[in-house]
Amino acid sequence: MSTNVTMPSMGFDMTEGKVARWLKAVGDAVERGETIGEIETEKATVDLSAPVAGVLAQIIVQAGETVPVNTPIAVITAAGEEVQPSAPQGSPGEKQKEGAPPTATTEPEQVRAGDEGKRAAKAGEGGTRVATGQGAPEETAAKEIGKQGELEKQEEGSPATSTVTPTQETGGVGGAAAKPGAPATQQGGDGQGDGRIRISPLARNTAEAEGIDLRSVRGSGPDGRIIQRDIQAAIEARKKVAPMAEPAAAAPPAGKPAPSPAFALPPAAKPAQAPGAPTAPAALVEGEQPLTRMRQAIARRLLESKTTIPHYYLTIEVMMGEAMKLRAQLNAMAAGDADKLSVNDLIVAAAARTLRKFPNVNAYFKGDRIELHAHINVGVAVAVEDGLLTPVLHDVDQKSLKQIAIETKALAARARANKMKPEDLGPGTFTISNLGMYGIDEFAAIINPPESAILAVGAVKATPVVVDDSITVAQVMKATLSADHRIVDGALGARFLQELKKLLENPVNLLLS
Amino acid sequence: MADTQMTYRDALKEAMREGLKRDDRVLIMGEEVGVWGGTYAVTRGLYDEFGGKRVIDTPIAEMGIIGVATGAAMGGLKPIAEIMTINFALVAIDQIINNTAKIHSMFGGTMRAPVVIRTAAGWGQLAATHSQSFEAWFAHVPGLIVVMPATPYDAKGLLTEALYSQNPVVFIEHSRLYGEKGMVPQGEFRVPFGKADVKREGKDVTIVTYSRMVHVALSAANELAKEGIEVEVVDLRSLRPVDWETVYGSVRKTHRALVLTEDWMTYGVSAEVAARLGHEVFDYLDAPVERLTQEEVPLPYASNLEKLSFPDDARVMERVKKMLA
Numbered sequence: 001m002s003t004n005v006t007m008p009s010m011g012f013d014m015t016e017g018k019v020a021r022w023l024k025a026v027g028d029a030v031e032r033g034e035t036i037g038e039i040e041t042e043k044a045t046v047d048l049s050a051p052v053a054g055v056l057a058q059i060i061v062q063a064g065e066t067v068p069v070n071t072p073i074a075v076i077t078a079a080g081e082e083v084q085p086s087a088p089q090g091s092p093g094e095k096q097k098e099g100a101p102p103t104a105t106t107e108p109e110q111v112r113a114g115d116e117g118k119r120a121a122k123a124g125e126g127g128t129r130v131a132t133g134q135g136a137p138e139e140t141a142a143k144e145i146g147k148q149g150e151l152e153k154q155e156e157g158s159p160a161t162s163t164v165t166p167t168q169e170t171g172g173v174g175g176a177a178a179k180p181g182a183p184a185t186q187q188g189g190d191g192q193g194d195g196r197i198r199i200s201p202l203a204r205n206t207a208e209a210e211g212i213d214l215r216s217v218r219g220s221g222p223d224g225r226i227i228q229r230d231i232q233a234a235i236e237a238r239k240k241v242a243p244m245a246e247p248a249a250a251a252p253p254a255g256k257p258a259p260s261p262a263f264a265l266p267p268a269a270k271p272a273q274a275p276g277a278p279t280a281p282a283a284l285v286e287g288e289q290p291l292t293r294m295r296q297a298i299a300r301r302l303l304e305s306k307t308t309i310p311h312y313y314l315t316i317e318v319m320m321g322e323a324m325k326l327r328a329q330l331n332a333m334a335a336g337d338a339d340k341l342s343v344n345d346l347i348v349a350a351a352a353r354t355l356r357k358f359p360n361v362n363a364y365f366k367g368d369r370i371e372l373h374a375h376i377n378v379g380v381a382v383a384v385e386d387g388l389l390t391p392v393l394h395d396v397d398q399k400s401l402k403q404i405a406i407e408t409k410a411l412a413a414r415a416r417a418n419k420m421k422p423e424d425l426g427p428g429t430f431t432i433s434n435l436g437m438y439g440i441d442e443f444a445a446i447i448n449p450p451e452s453a454i455l456a457v458g459a460v461k462a463t464p465v466v467v468d469d470s471i472t473v474a475q476v477m478k479a480t481l482s483a484d485h486r487i488v489d490g491a492l493g494a495r496f497l498q499e500l501k502k503l504l505e506n507p508v509n510l511l512l513s
Numbered sequence: 514m515a516d517t518q519m520t521y522r523d524a525l526k527e528a529m530r531e532g533l534k535r536d537d538r539v540l541i542m543g544e545e546v547g548v549w550g551g552t553y554a555v556t557r558g559l560y561d562e563f564g565g566k567r568v569i570d571t572p573i574a575e576m577g578i579i580g581v582a583t584g585a586a587m588g589g590l591k592p593i594a595e596i597m598t599i600n601f602a603l604v605a606i607d608q609i610i611n612n613t614a615k616i617h618s619m620f621g622g623t624m625r626a627p628v629v630i631r632t633a634a635g636w637g638q639l640a641a642t643h644s645q646s647f648e649a650w651f652a653h654v655p656g657l658i659v660v661m662p663a664t665p666y667d668a669k670g671l672l673t674e675a676l677y678s679q680n681p682v683v684f685i686e687h688s689r690l691y692g693e694k695g696m697v698p699q700g701e702f703r704v705p706f707g708k709a710d711v712k713r714e715g716k717d718v719t720i721v722t723y724s725r726m727v728h729v730a731l732s733a734a735n736e737l738a739k740e741g742i743e744v745e746v747v748d749l750r751s752l753r754p755v756d757w758e759t760v761y762g763s764v765r766k767t768h769r770a771l772v773l774t775e776d777w778m779t780y781g782v783s784a785e786v787a788a789r790l791g792h793e794v795f796d797y798l799d800a801p802v803e804r805l806t807q808e809e810v811p812l813p814y815a816s817n818l819e820k821l822s823f824p825d826d827a828r829v830m831e832r833v834k835k836m837l838a
Contacts, residue, residue, distance in 0.1 A: 202768050202799040221800070222838075228768065228799045 003052045005074040007067050008039060010046055010422070017041050018066040019048075019073055024056050030076060037063075037074075046425055054079045199226040206231045212238070216290070241289045241386070294387040305449045309365075310485040313444045316497040320460045320475040323507040330401065338406050344380070344434045345405045347457055347479075349510050350503040352376050352396035355430055358496045362429045364450040365486050379428035379448060380408055382415040389415045390448060392428040401510055436460060442478035452484040453493070455500075477504075516698050522691040524665035525555050525631075528672035529593060531701050533563050536591060539676060542569040542582060543595025543631075552597050553633065553691050575601050579608035579630065583681075586626045587616065591676060596632040599685060600643050606650075613681045614656035628682070629675045634661075634724065634775065635688025636819060641811035644819075646776040648724075651683045652752040652785075658706055659753040661685040663727035665695035667750055670704025677703065687725045709756035711763065715743035718833055719763040721786050722773040723749040726824065730773055733829035744833060752782060760786065761794050768799040769836050773824060778806040805832050 007017045020038040030036055030050040037048040050056075054076040061073035197214055199207075203226050207214055212234045219226035291299070323346050331340045355362040355376050364371040376397045379390040391411045396404060414420045431448045436459040445456040456479070463476040479500065483493045503509055519527070532539040541547075541556060547570040550557030560568040571578050575596055582594035596602045602609065609630065616626040636644035652659045658680050662668040668686065675682040712727055713734050720730045727748045734744035747763050749755055764770045770790050772783035783804040790802045808822045 200799045201796045205796050 002057065002075050002077045003054070004072040005036070005048070005051060005076060007061070007069050007071045007073050008046075008048065009069040010039070010041055010427075014041050014069055016066050016068045019061050019063050020045055021063045022059060022074075026056055026059055028056050029079060030054060030056050041427070046427075050076060052076055197226065198223055200228065203228045203231045207234075210235055237290065241292065292386045294384075294389075298387055301449065302446055305446050309447050309449060311444075311447060311482050312485050312490065312493075313480055313482050314490070314493045314497055315442055315478055315480045316501050318477045318479055318501045318504045319465070320477045320504065323504050324460065324475055326507045326510075338409060339402055341401055341405045342408075343436065343460060343477075344432070344457070345401060345408060346504065346507060346510065347434070347455075348378055348380065348393070348396060348408065348432055349399075349401050349404050350500055350507075351430065351432055351455055352378055352399075353510070354496060354500045354503060356397050357499060358492065360492055361453050361483070361488055361496050363452050363487055364429075365452060365484055366450075370487050373429045375429065377427060377429045379426070379431035379451075380411065381431065381433040382412045384416050384418075389420075390428065390431055391415045391420055391424040392426045394423065430454070432457065436477070442480050444480050445482050447482050447484060452487045453496075454482050456480045456482065516696040518694050519665050519669075519697040520691065521662075521665045521668050521686070521693045521695070522553065522555050524669035524695075524697050525672055525686065526557070526559065527697075528669045528676070529556065529559060530562070531673065532591075532593075532676040533559065533567055535701075536676065538589065538591040539593065540567050540569060540585075540590060541593045541595065542571050542578060543593075544571055544573055544578075544597050546570060546595050551595070553688060555686075555691070556595075575605035576608055579605040579613060579628070582628045582630075583608060583613045583616070583626045586628045586681075587624055591627060591629075593629045593631055593676075596630060598643060598688070599632045599634050599647050600645050602630075602632055602647060602651075609651070609657075609683070610654055614654050617680070618656060625679055626681050627679050629672070629678075629684055630682065631672075631684045631686065633686045633688045635690075636812055637689065638814055638816055638819065639812075640814040644812040646774075646807070648683075648685055648752055649776055649780065649782050649785075651685075652782065654753075656681070657753060658682045658751075659685065660706060660751050661687075661724045662704075662750060663687075663690065663712075663724050663748050665693065665697050667704055667710070667748075669697055670702055671706070671750065673701060674703040674706060678706070682706075685724070690725055690728075693728070704750070707751050707754040707756050709759040710748045710750055711745065711759065712748045713744065713746040715745035716767055717743045717745075718769040718771060718836055719745045719747055719760075719767045720771045720773050720829070720833075721747050721749065721760055721763075723752065723782075724775065726773045726775050729824060729826060729829060733826045733833070736826060737830055737833055740834075742833060742837060749786075755786075757789060757793070760790070764790055764794045765797045768797055769803075770798075771803040771805060771829075771832060771836065773829060774804075774806045775823060776807060777809055778804055779809060781806055800836055803832060803836055805829060 007019075010017070018040040020040040022037045024030055024034075024036040030053060032050060032053045034050050035047040036050050036056060038045050039048050055078075056074060057077040058075040059073075060075065061067050061071070067073065198219060198221075199214065200221065204214075206212075206228060207217070207226075210231070212231055214226065217226050217230050217234050218224075220230050221227035320343070324343070327341050327343065327346060334340045359372045360370065362373050362376055364373070375395050377392045377394045378396045379392045382389050382391060391414065393399075393404065393407055393411060399407070411420075411424060414424060428448065428451060430451055431445070431454045433445045433454065434457040435443060436457055438459075440458050441461070442458040443456050445454045447454050458478045458480075460475050460477040462473050464471050465474045465476065466472075467474070479497065481493050481497055488496075529539075529541060533541075541559065543551075545552050546556045547560040547565060547568045549570075550560065556568060571581075578594050578596065582592040585592045596605060613626050613628055613630070616624050634646045634648065648659060648661055651657055658675075658678065660671045660675070660682065662671050672684060675684055713731055715734065720734070722730050727746065730744070730746045734746055737744055745763050745767055747760055749760070770787075772786045774781055774783050776782055778784070783806055787802040787804055790798070805824045805828065807824075810822060812822055813819055
């Protein structure tokens, strides 16, 4: 049975989306919920998940292309469905595969195949297989996969997992030279060309249970079979990665009711669907660690942000005395722990209300225009086991302090448990990062594209200050705004911070709507 | 009651003696079992003790031996019919398969044929027609119980159990085990059918085996232990019915299985065990199930060639190491 993967509708007003990149190649095994690609909308880039388990049989819309919401962009067939490596009979795109010019020539073939499928479906065939002379699109695709799998196995060595390779541009159904993940158990002596992963049943089950990506495991058994010890080695290797992650990835200190936003290097609304699954080859030198999927995403997004957004930084000191008092009062009356406010909750509330007054700080830069957002969705950085996530709270300006407190805790819990809901992924319009609990005075965060600013908050410290020409002690917190100079001019950023400071220093206003 | 050391041969004799004493219906019949005391001296002394009506010398007529024994059993006696070697069972196979095994079913349960067919596998320059191992043929047949003990303890226990059984039992000894010594409790005891025995515990690989090959496996296991490889040896004891749970449990633990038998590989006992393992513990296997058996040849007469035809310690060790490579 085949299942179409369609351009998802991910926003209130999303009409079309762009396939930013494919993370799986035709012929790869996919699991239900596994990230197979990235979709870029006007507001954010979000992971595309496989709706069912199976084999990615066909990529209909290539990376870089934009299609309307609900358009089929790929096809997944059931695992175990035979992928015939026989010679395709005049299947479209086959001849054009080797050294073909980019998508333009092959794409129409794909679309035609898609049309055929639709016609066949209309012809009353319940399933998606049609016994016509030319074969249904899935069969055609399947034959192409097989052939391509053979060709690629001969051409290239190890699979390229995370990069979008040139073969993708040459298009057709081939895709990158990754081994299709179909189980090899029935076909022991099938020789080199079938591209199956050889793995013992025990190893396969253990890998699945532990979330080990088989593409990154080298088999040490007979005929290169992956056996239990290879999986165990991969598990050990992965263990070495986690504890060596940045200190920010540690769990929040006990006793603090709020979640712990960590150092702000947040990828925009990007959850790791398979946390900690290493994608590096097994042959690591001592001292080296594989990059987890999350860390790869973080790396990519941060680099993109720092190299494309003209950052500048403004710092302001906020007297938090009144805010701390109000917090204590409210917490004393709180019904339970879930209701208790953290300092960060106050900052989130204040920032959201301030953003209402400064829509340009709640905007995206879109090349020739600035997109101001109707909603104020604040991303809150949360440290998780292997790195960092920035789940999003929606319409924060509409929420009471209590709601913010409750929802932020739930959100952080979901993020840490890797159980985020689709709406948690975004789209965010502004991000807040707080390293106060680590004693950091101040820091400058990196903007989370495509947002236009990010607020970095330090610790609240007892500090000597001058009030009315005399020295006194105040609870001082430093907040630094990193802003995109293309949208947020210095004066605008400064006024934003001024307003934020005013709200936090007169926090009773946060109780008003 | 203390254990004593006893040979396999004597353990069998004890079981029969106890049976003859305990139960008037028990009798022994076969070629040379009486006056001569048995080709392998298993029944020596029983003729003198119990007389010619309880220990009966028959003509060389296997078909007749089994036929008469089956009829006697149907009539209420408990005959132990000895077929000198399992090779000669071929002469009686129609009786064994078509009568002894099926009478219970074909008579709608109203008739039983509880014969104990004692016979011996084995070899020793007896050449092709006298050195075969047909346990698979009998274990293939619904209606028969088939056991093949490896030790004196198992031999006595299983033979006693057979004498209590209401079903036909093909009791396969091994001519090269008759002299094997082992500890056996004094007095009567029974080993149940369909119960395997883990003769040695280990964690790296399971050898599923029976009869003489148990000893080869244990010997190889001791050598392998010196190299840090711990082999678990599962002695099936019963070939029909098989204690599958013990076998599966062992392979679930070790993830690797080697089936070691003295019969031929093709369609042999190892085929059944391997198929079952592949089906039942598939998810626990870290390697395909291996089979090591007699070479696929009619057994040669020359003793050097004979030795090459069977798995020995060295070959078992080699195979186990290959499995763990």
